[in-house]
Amino acid sequence: MSKLAKDAAAFKNVLHRQDYTSWHSQPPPAGASSSSSSAVVDDAPSAGSKKNKAKSNIVYSQPADTGTGKDVNTQLIYIINELKRSLNPRRIEDLAFESGVTSLLSDTSLLEKLKSHDRVNYDVKTGLCSYKHEFNFRNKVSLLTEIQRQSRKGHGIAVRTLKEVWKEAPTAIEELEAEGEVFVTRTQKDGQLKMVFWNEIKPNEEEGGLSIEQEFRDVWHSLKVPTDADLLKQLDNDGMQRTAAEANVSKAPTKKKGKKGGAPRQRQVRITNTHLKDTIDLSRDYVHPPK
Structure with missing residues (x-):
């Protein structure tokens, strides 16, 4: 048998023994060179390469998300909310680190806004801050x-x-x-x-306020309100008078508006220069001369 025929027979033997459902389910065939197994190992991606690929997606040019913003008023809201959750007075240092607004230790304007806030009590002697709730109770x-x-x-x-x-x-x-x-x-x-x-009425026998028994509740809900016609008929049968209906309030007559396009109203013309009535005749004495 020639060398080419032997290589072809060995290749077919490898294909016959190989299980394609799992690449590593069967050991490599006998007589296979170590180079083929090393090639299989080299083709499989390593775990380290996956980690390096995942890390490559990180964009280091973006700033870290602190969640407290850069504006002074925004940072003040985070500090107030953190102080509101606390039941005891807090130090400025603890409040700065727990709220995430560390600029409170260096920004004097932010510190002054915190001290002068209408919902904050600041003790000058102890340096403690507390939230000023609308109510004060603990039991x-x-x-x-x-x-x-x-x-x-x-x-x-x-x-x-x-x-x-x-x-x-x-x-x-x-x-x-x-x-x-x-x-x-x-x-x-x-x-x-x-x-x-x-509840101002306490449920006891002395002050009242006892719950109504279920029997009376059922009787109350079983009552049906009659219709208006039946109610009037029952009143007439019992000899009772109906209530007088309210008289309709007479409205003042309204003037009808005139139609559009009608004849215009004639307004009285005010006569001026009445003091010249008997002295000067404007139509006679001041006539334009002919051209």
């Missing part, structure tokens, strides 16, 4: 006191505002609602707490 009793104070003024309090002061406020409000101390309005979509009002 269930003081929460009820604030609700009573606002309800006496004729309005309730938004639960979202109370939650900003005290995180446990929604739980306390639900407990007060179960005890009959407050009324709560909820959203129609998901039933979340919306507004809270003080």
Whole structure:
């Protein structure tokens, strides 16, 4: 057998033994040179090349996204929001690093805006800042006191505002609602707490406010309101008079506007120079001479 025939037979043997479902599922055939296996290894991409390719997509010319902006007023908003989330007074240094606005330590204009903000309390002696909330309470009793104070003024309090002061406020409000101390309005979509009002009528036998029994509720809802015709007929059968209808208020007659294109109104002409009536005749004494 010639050398060319032997090489062709070896190549067919390799193709027959090769499993194409997985390149590495079977070992290389016997007699295969190490160069072929090394070629297979060299063709497979390495993990390091993938990492290098991913790193090449980074654009180093873009500035880092700090998220706090460069404008002074924008940075002040981030600082105020960070201070608002804190329940205790904060140092300027801690507030600068935790809010991400490190320029607060070097920018005097930003620091002065923070100190003079209407929602910030700054203690000159201690150097501490605290957020000035609309309400001040930290327990269930003081929460009820604030609700009573606002309800006496004729309005309730938004639960979202109370939650900003005290995180446990929604739980306390639900407990007060179960005890009959407050009324709560909820959203129609998901039933979340919306507004809270003080219940002035307590549910007890001395002050009233007891819940109505289900039997009376069913009787109330079973009543049907008659139509107007049936109601008038029943009144006549019982000998009762109807209420007098309100008299129609007479309106003043309105003048009709004239049609467009009508005859123009004749206005009275005001006569001037009446003091010259008996002395000078303008039509006779001041006639233009003929040309």
